[in-house]
Amino acid sequence: MFKVSSGLTRTFLTLTTAALVLTACGGNDNGGGNAAPSDSQGGSSAAAGGKKTELLFWTPFSGADGAFMKDIVEKYNASQDSYKINFVIQPNGEYYKQLDVALSAGKDSPDLAIMHVDQIPTYASKGQLQPLDDIAGQSGIVKTDYVEAPVQYSTIEDKWYGIPLDIHPLVMYYNKDLFEAAGISGSPTNRAEFEDAVNKLTDKGKGQYGYVVPTLWPQQFIFPTLVWQNGGELWNGTDVAYNSPEAVEMIAWLRGLIDQGISPANVQQDGENTLFLQGKNAIQFNGPWMKSQFDEAGLNYGIAPVPQIGKAKQAVYAGSHSFVIPKNTTDAGVLAGIGDFLKYVAGNSLAWAESGQALASKPMLDSAEFKALPQSSVADSFSYVQFAPNVLNWGTIIEPVWGEINNALLGKKDPQKALDEAVAKSRQAMGK
Incomplete structure (x- = not known):
């Protein structure tokens, strides 16, 4: 689910937020199965003479999470004699480029694919996805069996384009040993509790910090969360809006943690995670995909919802992986197999939850x-x-924000100036 360095440090986000999408799906290894060659469209072959109908399934799970989906596919293949899923992992950093080529060429494209929910409107608008209403109905899959948010987002003009697998919101990880040593009995739930906790957890003599502020990834999850919590918006319906007073206040708040010594300055990519693994960063905001890395490191950590730091409401940015069917998957037998597999996943996805994800079923x-x-x-x-806002090419539009937030958090620019310049660049990208 996102781009990870050092094995699983980052997760993608791209959606474009290309940053977003690419980051949450996994590491940089290209592990995964290779589909058997087939002479039929989409890499699938119709059952004949007792042979199983084969389906080609693409995912961007090239990190530790890939093994969990592979396990689900293998168990499904062993559970019945009609269909075989050929499971292919594409490198997450190249996933949408590869998918674009395959869908445009109409040859060797997947029959079924994983897509981040905020990519669905763009691909549906290009006519590259097919609605899933009929397949879902024939397979006994109903919208009400899934969490509402991703279903609503992927329903466009009353047609359902994505069956959700999971929802991955920003979460708070905290070091239980450091909390206990500081006399903190529970995880903070609001700004006052958070600020009190990080002050108690900071010990400069030990090189220990309460909360290390990342200047790059995963700001793609943190910044929207804080803006929404503070009553701001990323998109106001017609234009980008992330240079509002509400947004500027949140960047200034993050920079204030650095100025106070709660966080070190000039944190490089994944620096906050490295310190968390070393027991020198007490709190980290990141995604559910980090869980397996922390488990492997033997950390005594807790997971909790992100506190409400903003003044207006509780909110949190999330991504979601969904199953989509390309428009050129037309074979009736293949479509029946996809429906059968999706129904199986809906009732047998605990293995995916073990990867650290929270399921949408x-x-x-x-x-x-x-x-x-x-x-x-x-x-x-x-x-x-x-x-992410349901705006076509949103990832490209918002991309300038991440570099300008980095400038503000490194002290190179005033927060207002940085976000003003981000807005100007975003408007340029929109042709305004």
């Missing part, structure tokens, strides 16, 4: 098995998650 969320997982608390924020 309500029956799975309500299961005792999911509720027993440490990251089950991630689902507590689903009632107030927000996705």
Whole structure:
């Protein structure tokens, strides 16, 4: 689910936020299965003479999360004799480039693919996806079995284009040992509690920080969260709006943590994660995909919803992986197999939750098995998650923000000037 360095440090975001999308899906390794060659469109072959109908399934899960989806596919293949899913992992950093080429060429394109929910409007507008209403109905898949937010986002002109697999909001990780040593009994839930906690958790003599402010990724999740919490917007309906007083205040607040010594200055990419792994950063805001890395490191950590730092409301930026079907997947047998597989995933996706993700399937969320997982608390924020604005080519539009936020947090520019310049560049990208 996102671009990760050092194995699994970052996650993608691209949606464009290209940054967004690319980051949350995994590492830089190109692991994954290779689909068997086929002489039929989309890499699938119709069942004949007792052979299974083959389906080509693309994902960007090139990090640690890929093994969990591979496990689901393998169990599905072993569970029945009609269909075989050929599971292919494309490098997450190249995923949408590869998908664009395949969909445009109409040859060797996937029959089924994973797509970040905020990419769906753009691909649907290009006529490259097909609505899933009929397939869902024939397979017994209903919208009400899924969390509302991603279903609503991927429903365009009353047609449903994406069946959600998960929702990955920004979450708070905290070091339980450091919290205990500082006499803090619970995770902070608002700005006052957060500021009190990070002050107690900072010990400059030990090189220990309460909250290390990232200057790059995952600001693609942090900045929108803080803006929305503070009553601001990224898009006002007709124009970009992230140089508002509400947005500027949040960047100034982050810079203030650096100025106070709560965070070191000049944090490089993944620096906050490195310090968290070393036990020198008490709190980190990141995505659910980080869980397996922290487990492997043997950290004694907790997971909780991001506190409400802003003054207006609780909100959190989220991404979501959805299943989509390309427009050129037309074989009736292949489509039937896709429906069968999606129905299987809806009821057998706990393996995906073990990767650190919170599932979008309500029956799975309500299961005792999911509720027993440490990251089950991630689902507590689903009632107030927000996705990227439903604006075509949003990733390209917002891209200038990340460099300007970096300038502001490094002290190179005043927050207002940095965000004003980001807006000017974004308007230029829109042709305004």
